[in-house]
Amino acid sequence: MTDQSFGRKLRLLTASDYKAVFGKAEFKVSSPQLLILATSSGYETPRLGLVIAKKHIRQAVQRNRVKRLLRESFRLHQQLLIELDIVILARSGADVLDNKAFATLVEKLWQDLIRRRKRLTAR
Numbered sequence: 001m002t003d004q005s006f007g008r009k010l011r012l013l014t015a016s017d018y019k020a021v022f023g024k025a026e027f028k029v030s031s032p033q034l035l036i037l038a039t040s041s042g043y044e045t046p047r048l049g050l051v052i053a054k055k056h057i058r059q060a061v062q063r064n065r066v067k068r069l070l071r072e073s074f075r076l077h078q079q080l081l082i083e084l085d086i087v088i089l090a091r092s093g094a095d096v097l098d099n100k101a102f103a104t105l106v107e108k109l110w111q112d113l114i115r116r117r118k119r120l121t122a123r
C-alpha cells in the first residue's frame with residue numbers, strides 16, 4: 001500500500017521553489033476559478049504549493065476550505081503527478097462553488113494536466 005499523506009516532502013516550502021514554477025512553467029491548465037502551473041522537477045515525488053489570495057477569496061473560512069479541498073485532491077492524485085512541482089492559484093469565484101462542483105472542477109484540471117504532460121513526453 002502506498003503512502004498517501006501530505007507530508008513535508010510533498011510541499012513547496014521556499015520562495016525559490018515557487019519562483020522556479022512561476023518562472024518556467026511547462027504546463028498551464030486553467031478554469032475561471034483556478035490556474036494550475038507545473039514544471040518538471042528533479043524529485044521523485046510531486047510537490048504542491050497553493051496561492052489563495054485574500055483579494056480573490058475574502059473570508060478565511062472559504063480560503064481554508066479551498067486549500068483543504070485542493071490538498072485532498074492532490075493527495076489522491078499524487079501517483080499520477082510524479083516528478084512535477086505544481087502551484088495552484090485560486091481566482092475569484094472559487095469560493096462560491098459547492099464541494100462537489102469544486103471537486104469535479106479540480107478533477108478535470110488534473111486530467112488536463114496529465115494529458116498535456118503525456119503529450120509532451122511522447123514527443
